[in-house]
Amino acid sequence: xxxxLGKIKIKDVQFGDVTKVEGNVLYVNAKxxxxxxxxxxxxxxxxxxxxxxxxxxxxxPVKDVIEPRVKxxxxxxxxPGVISKVQEVxxxxxxxxxxxxxxxxxxxxxxxxxxxDMSGPAxxxxxxxxxxxxxxxxxxxxxxxxHDYEAAGRLAGLKAAARxxxxxxxxxxxxxxxxxxxxxxxxxxxxxxxxxVGYIHMLQSQGLLHDTYYYGVDAKVMLPTVMYPTEMMDGxxxxxxxxxxxxxxxxxxxxxxxxxxxxxxxxxxxxxxVGVILTNENVFLADKERSSDMVAKLAEYMGLDGVLITxxxxxxxxxxxxxxxxxxxxxxxxxxxxxxxxxxxxxxxxSLADAVDEADALVSCGNGNVIIxxxxxxxVIGTLDYVETMIGGYEGSLKxxxxxxxxxxxxxxxxxxxxxxxxxxxxx
Amino acid sequence: xxKKRVVHYINNFFAGIGGEEKADIxxxxxxxxxxxGMALAExxxxxxxxxxxxxxxxxxxxxxxxxxxEKLLSMIGDFKPDAFVAGPAFNAGRYGVACGTxxxxxxxxxxxxxxxxxxxxxxxxxxxxxxLYIIRTGNSAxxxxxxxxxxxxxxxxxxxxxxxxxxxxxxxxxRGIRVNYFADQNGAARGVEMxxxxxxxxxxxxxxxxxxxxxxxxxxxxKNIKKARIAVVTSGGIVPQGNPDRIESSxxxxxxxxxxxxMDMMSPNDFMTIHGGYDRAxxxxxxxxxxxxxxxxxxxxxxEIGELVNYFVTTTGTGTSIGNAKGFGEQFSKKLxxxxxxxxxxxxx
Numbered sequence: 001x002x003x004x005l006g007k008i009k010i011k012d013v014q015f016g017d018v019t020k021v022e023g024n025v026l027y028v029n030a031k032x033x034x035x036x037x038x039x040x041x042x043x044x045x046x047x048x049x050x051x052x053x054x055x056x057x058x059x060x061p062v063k064d065v066i067e068p069r070v071k072x073x074x075x076x077x078x079x080p081g082v083i084s085k086v087q088e089v090x091x092x093x094x095x096x097x098x099x100x101x102x103x104x105x106x107x108x109x110x111x112x113x114x115x116x117d118m119s120g121p122a123x124x125x126x127x128x129x130x131x132x133x134x135x136x137x138x139x140x141x142x143x144x145x146x147h148d149y150e151a152a153g154r155l156a157g158l159k160a161a162a163r164x165x166x167x168x169x170x171x172x173x174x175x176x177x178x179x180x181x182x183x184x185x186x187x188x189x190x191x192x193x194x195x196x197v198g199y200i201h202m203l204q205s206q207g208l209l210h211d212t213y214y215y216g217v218d219a220k221v222m223l224p225t226v227m228y229p230t231e232m233m234d235g236x237x238x239x240x241x242x243x244x245x246x247x248x249x250x251x252x253x254x255x256x257x258x259x260x261x262x263x264x265x266x267x268x269x270x271x272x273x274v275g276v277i278l279t280n281e282n283v284f285l286a287d288k289e290r291s292s293d294m295v296a297k298l299a300e301y302m303g304l305d306g307v308l309i310t311x312x313x314x315x316x317x318x319x320x321x322x323x324x325x326x327x328x329x330x331x332x333x334x335x336x337x338x339x340x341x342x343x344x345x346x347x348x349x350x351s352l353a354d355a356v357d358e359a360d361a362l363v364s365c366g367n368g369n370v371i372i373x374x375x376x377x378x379x380v381i382g383t384l385d386y387v388e389t390m391i392g393g394y395e396g397s398l399k400x401x402x403x404x405x406x407x408x409x410x411x412x413x414x415x416x417x418x419x420x421x422x423x424x425x426x427x428x
Numbered sequence: 429x430x431k432k433r434v435v436h437y438i439n440n441f442f443a444g445i446g447g448e449e450k451a452d453i454x455x456x457x458x459x460x461x462x463x464x465g466m467a468l469a470e471x472x473x474x475x476x477x478x479x480x481x482x483x484x485x486x487x488x489x490x491x492x493x494x495x496x497x498e499k500l501l502s503m504i505g506d507f508k509p510d511a512f513v514a515g516p517a518f519n520a521g522r523y524g525v526a527c528g529t530x531x532x533x534x535x536x537x538x539x540x541x542x543x544x545x546x547x548x549x550x551x552x553x554x555x556x557x558x559x560l561y562i563i564r565t566g567n568s569a570x571x572x573x574x575x576x577x578x579x580x581x582x583x584x585x586x587x588x589x590x591x592x593x594x595x596x597x598x599x600x601x602x603r604g605i606r607v608n609y610f611a612d613q614n615g616a617a618r619g620v621e622m623x624x625x626x627x628x629x630x631x632x633x634x635x636x637x638x639x640x641x642x643x644x645x646x647x648x649x650x651k652n653i654k655k656a657r658i659a660v661v662t663s664g665g666i667v668p669q670g671n672p673d674r675i676e677s678s679x680x681x682x683x684x685x686x687x688x689x690x691m692d693m694m695s696p697n698d699f700m701t702i703h704g705g706y707d708r709a710x711x712x713x714x715x716x717x718x719x720x721x722x723x724x725x726x727x728x729x730x731x732e733i734g735e736l737v738n739y740f741v742t743t744t745g746t747g748t749s750i751g752n753a754k755g756f757g758e759q760f761s762k763k764l765x766x767x768x769x770x771x772x773x774x775x776x777x
Contacts, residue, residue: 110704110707110708111677111678111702111704112704124610145709146708146709147709195624195627195628197623197627206705206706206707207706207707209707210706210707244678244704244705244746244747258614258615258616258617259616259619259620261616262616262617262619262620263620265620266620266624270624271620271623271624271627283706305627306623306626306627307623308616308619308620308623314747315705315745315746315747316705316746334623334626334627336619336620336622336623336626337619338615338616338619341606341636342679342747342749343605343606343749344679344749344750344751344752345679345681345749346605346749346751347605347606347607348558348603348604348605348749348751349749349750349751349752350639350640350641350749350750351606351636351639352636352638352639355638355639355640355641356638357638359638360634360638361622361623361626361632361634362634362635362636362638363615363618363619363622363635364606364615364635364636365615366608367606367607367608368747369679369747369749370608388674389677389702390677391677391678391679391704391747392678392679393676393677394674394676394681395674407679408608409678409679409747418615418616419614419615419616419617419618419619420614420615420616421614421615422610422611422612422613422614422615423608423609423610423611424608424609424610424611424615424618424635425606425607425608425609425635425636426594426606426607426609426635427595427602427603427604427605427606427607427636428592428594428595428602428603428605428606428607
């Protein structure tokens with residue numbers, strides 16, 4: 001399976017009469033987006049606001065971040081099984097508006113949505129401080145069930161991103177990347193002398209408000225399966241979850257998976273990247289045992305020499321991470337884990353909720369419990385009403401002047417456990 | 429400019445009072461520097477002054493910890509210290525424990541920089557490394573001329589409010605505190621690099637060695653459940669409506685004890701959940717799913733259990749550090765014991 005990814009670099013975003021890309025500037029027709037979002041009767045209001053790098057802007061409570069993309073050639077469409085019809089994706093050509101994002105925000109669903117600052121000292125922890133963001137502030141119909149509100153918010157963002165992505169269809173990209181993974185046997189033959197490497201991608205699936213979808217299938221009712229990495233780049237996986245904000249693998253991150261990117265960089269040089277094993281993080285012990293058994297079986301079946309494993313969330317899914325690590329290691333396959341840490345505000349407690357001896361190679365994505373100070377911002381997109389009850393917030397977090405004191409984990413994707421960021425923790 | 433005032437703690441041996449036969453001397457205070465304090469003063473230089481030395485015999489300290497500590501704190505306070513050094517103790521076990529104990533007490537009481545030094549196998553290391561900067565020393569006093577400059581250098585940085593660097597850079601024993609930094613490459617790139625090395629059988633360094641957990645052995649079964657007084661303790665985040673004590677949705681720093689007196693069940697009008705780690709919708713409708721008061725009342729009526737205490741203990745489990753959880757348990761279990769609770773049902777989510 002081979003995908004050409006055309007990157008259209010977006011260097012500014014402005015409102016316009018027509019949604020289009022011209023001279024690396026994204027123009028957004030706010031009315032068009034608002035009308036599109038309000039097709040869903042579960043939402044009674046939608047307002048588009050723009051946020052640019054360096055502005056004194058705080059966005060909260062953020063639900064998802066989505067890079068606009070469009071399928072230019074090859075099978076299927078963006079976000080198959082959710083926005084486009086179910087059809088295999090990952091082949092052909094796709095265009096991405098790199099540097100632009102759709103951000104959904106508004107009244108919280110649970111406690112799990114987070115904050116993005118576009119400038120100031122907290123900005124450096126979030127990858128979206130440096131992108132041109134089309135924020136959609138949504139409001140649910142009165143009395144709407146939280147699960148329906150989550151679904152409506154999720155679909156609003158994906159629909160808007162797909163619509164905005166259309167603006168890139170006929171634009172000549174600034175850069176075209178090519179990614180290819182062949183069917184297993186051919187892929188192994190292509191680089192017979194290089195170690196065969198796979199990526200075990202754990203999807204958050206602890207239940208409602210903690211879900212992820214693969215071709216529209218809720219990951220918690222899915223059995224572990226094998227996929228081509230390029231499927232992700234067309235939106236085969238979308239986020240439906242609101243785990244702790246710092247840990248959230250946004251839909252942007254599914255489209256731009258950093259482990260896939262790095263493995264392709266070294267593909268054919270010092271490793272042979274043969275594929276992705278997709279698995280879940282269910283809450284029942286039986287599910288954990290079954291899924292990790294199947295992950296190890298698939299890894300063995302594919303003849304892998306080494307794997308990277310990433311998780312989403314912390315605490316309960318640490319168990320899945322460790323089961324996967326142990327069982328895959330026992331097949332004689334080398335394992336490296338990527339995850340983040342929660343050792344308490346003083347940094348003195350155990351960083352993980354579970355541990356196995358086999359977990360002897362781990363990459364840290366930082367300590368999410370550290371307390372951070374956020375200065376007041378001139379403009380708030382969304383609302384700060386929920387700061388003190390959001391994960392990472394606490395009594396007294398929100399000061400009268402609009403400044404915030406909270407744990408780092410309140411910032412979207414700040415310690416994301418897939419290795420997207422440079423933030424790390426070390427022992428002192 | 430006034431010199432910053434440093435107070436030094438040493439034992440009978442380093443004070444030149446005597447060896448084991450003098451290990452029972454009680455605390456005493458002397459102005460200025462003595463023994464290793466000379467070397468300390470030299471490394472600290474002109475801007476700092478070792479204004480006093482407090483001394484205690486190792487056996488005396490070990491056998492009279494509270495009295496010795498109180499007396500020493502009072503003597504140290506009299507010197508109006510800006511910073512405090514204990515030892516170094518090298519591999520002397522009792523001395524190491526004394527240095528750690530008094531250094532931690534000084535830090536807590538006076539909120540000033542404190543430092544000590546020990547050999548890594550000194551039992552004081554495991555007891556105090558999380559709380560204190562302990563400079564890594566050799567196993568005997570022969571290492572004094574190497575250890576004292578490190579102690580002095582780190583103490584000065586602490587007094588000047590400078591950033592304390594890594595254990596390797598400063599020479600202290602790793603405290604096991606996890607501190608953030610920005611690495612040169614992202615986590616995925618570092619992970620792939622680590623995997624390539626691991627597959628090739630080359631050396632690599634994990635960024636987080638696996639932690640050790642203290643496991644609690646299951647207690648023997650309750651002898652007579654029909655007479656037992658039962659309490660419910662939960663990490664499922666059930667609190668009275670409005671969350672009066674503002675317990676956090678994640679990474680809890682507190683717990684609550686709330687009355688269930690006279691209630692037959694947990695009414696959704698009275699209780700809610702603030703837990704940020706699971707789908708709350710079902711529990712919001714029926715809090716008995718987490719605090720099973722309805723079922724327990726029935727068992728109580730049927731005589732299957734003795735009685736239920738009239739409160740439950742609650743916090744949020746998600747993201748709550750083990751340090752905090754242990755602290756909560758140590759506190760509320762005293763109340764449970766006082767209230768003659770025979771058994772506890774722990775519910776998690």
